[in-house]
Amino acid sequence: MARKQSDYLKELLSSEPDGPATPPAAERVRPTTLLSRESALARVQSGQTRQVTQHLLDPARVRVWPGNARIYAQLNEQNCRELIDSIIAEGGQKVPAVVRRVTDDPAYDYEVVAGTRRHWSVQWLRNHSYPDLRFLAQVANLDDEAAFRLADLENRARQDVSDIERARNYASALTLHYDGKQKRMAERLRVSPGWLSKMLQVANIPDNILAAFSSWHDVQLKPAYNLARALGNTDAAERIAVAATRLAQEQAEARKQGHEGPSASEVMRRLLHAAQNDAASMNEAPIEIRSALGRVAMSVQSVNRQGITIRLHTGAGADTDEYLSGLKDILERLRASGKIF
Template identity: 60%
Template sequence: MARKQSDYLAALLAEEEGDDPSTTPVREAQADRVRTTTLLGRESALARVASGEVRQVTQLLLDPARVRVWPGNARNYDLLTEEHCRELIDSIIAEGGQKVPAVVRRIEGDPDHDYEVIAGTRRHWSISWLRANSYPDMLFVAQVAHLDDEAAFRLADLENRARADVSDLERARNYLSALSTHYGNHQTRMAERLKLSKGWLSKMLKVAALPDVVIAAFASPYEVQLKPGYALAQAMQDPSEASAITGVAAVIAREQAALKEDGKPAIPAADVLRRLLNASKMMRGEDGGPEPYRYHNRYGRPVLSIQSVNRQGVTVRLHADAADTEGYVEALRRMLAHLEETGQGMKR
């Protein structure tokens, strides 16, 4: 039960102690008033509880292993890491446990779980991590709510709006799923229920439709924010632009993977966005014909361009002042790998 409700009901239901009505007429009159007020207060409080005006909220101490995460929540549980939750983990340790309860609801028919988390996914992950890392007695603090799926979605959404670490992409895809699941594909109805601008919701839904191959070009899905994501979604309305963007995105994704493997910094989100939005230009050579491949440095500048591929060989252009010797060698290696993947390898 919330503390204010708890204190309020406790005050109404508490019996007055220590009064002796026989001491003086004044004290007797005071005692009569106290008894009358207490009786009325008790009846009023019980009536309010019975009517549902005041709800008792149960808080539980749970083993997080017996609690699953509701799939209707926006946050991607698989993306949570120790680094991502470090501040919360440190706070729980410093305070001797979780102070802010999560919201869960009871489930039936799952032999492995008794509850599911509606709001408090990071708290659940952090307590689970602590139990596996030197704090086996840590318990997951939760309050139980009786909610249908649509109400659970609205509650989770309200909490996530205040969380800067929930990415726009996560929320957008959560909205897209909820649109059909809870609102019959009616955007206006959904916007009204969530108290959102219809225009803003429309933009979020367009971002949600970005294909995974485009998202993979970014170092992390957290980098796909609403404004740049909407610009990409608009560009992809043109089929020819969409084809160019997905092609360049696949190239960037391979570059990101190579940088990660080598322990080097990822290509910044701003540079990825610029390359994707200029994809149709990047896929053309100086004569306007198709250019099968380009390799860029982490700042988005071209290092290597394929000018032509035919039976005689491959004509390659190395762009000046774009890399050091090692960078050019890496560009050539990536180019050859690309040609092999696309069936244009040097071996005929």
């Protein structure tokens, strides 16, 4: 996390007093030596530092605040593996999460404001050979708007939170915390109004279009903003949806075969190309060549004045002769359609 962001995080937390209640003494993390304890107390008494108590909690008694951008349901062993290994190697969680107290649900004592992956990883480890592992957290007294700002600040330093997740989180927060006022929201988050406006437009990209990508994490803000603008045109949106459906099928087929599907840049190029084409050409069936196994071996990606782009699909089971025959077939079909001479 950048220094300014780190300072802002400390400032935000220090401006909110801890709640009145504290967990049992056994759950508090204390200094390991008398000397370190006396030194810490001296600094607190002198006003040099603010005392922050960390707690070791049962993760089953901690829920996840829905106002965070990260989608908890999308966390799994694979995308949390590095953190899981770190917790095991270090003998426990080293960086505390930030939680706030829960009063509206007897099943929980706290909810996570920042530290969703840490909560998931500790919970996973408790279910896999580490039943006594505790969730390290510090308690903050935050209202929803302050909690949103704190969570957003942490997420900006995390590459594993996609721009789509953040954009949708911003769109929700705009209504919940800022009465739809983008300027005020930008001021509170300390971001430029123009950047925030782009994020909010990206939030409008529907799931059926995002399904064209192998992962939401592949969708970056700048090209996504261009796609969101293209979707603002009704006719273009329909053509983009057709192209997205085809791409989603390609992605599904690639996953089935254990291969990588179209890259994010290729997906974006094809979606934006669909937006620029006329409806008649987009409604034409794509030119594809299938192998003897019935799998797509070759497909025409684009035909324009610069040339013809043909994709060779791996995992189709086609041999060299099939590819050469397929290429000849494609050229003949393009000539017959009048697209090349």
